[in-house]
């Protein structure tokens with residue numbers, strides 16, 4: 001199975017991105033974790049994205065905050081899909097990160113999830129890998145069924161609680 005490359009702009013993004021790693025673990029999807037910055041280590045960013053496909057990755061998840069150019073810089077130099085995770089920064093509650101990642105120019109998309117939505121980035125990555133891994137499709141179907149059962153149980157509980 002191809003791996004996911006989780007790239008963070010800083011170790012300060014780690015706490016949020018642990019949610020991504022945990023979710024990938026539940027699906028049994030292999031991943032590597034890197035700290036590479038579009039601004040502080042641009043040569044490493046270029047090397048990572050240019051070699052990502054040959055290094056066995058099927059998708060890149062790029063998490064960054066503030067002027068969050070990491071996802072776009074990685075997407076510019078690989079044909080692999082790149083998923084961007086905007087990290088909630090100290091200013092603007094992450095709106096700066098979100099817009100920096102999502103507003104890519106035509107031709108270089110970054111599939112952007114919500115602010116701090118590390119788990120959704122993992123699920124989206126699993127869905128991409130599932131296109132060539134039937135076993136992951138089965139796990140995704142079970143994941144959705146479990147989620148549905150959980151919400152239905154909450155619905156039954158709350159409707160009984162407020163029944164008149």
Ligand code: RP5
Nearest residue numbers: 009010012063064065066087
């Ligand atoms: C971005 O700048 C990182 O992704 C991080 O979210 C933000 C702040 O980085 P630190 O100053 O905490 O290292 O590049």
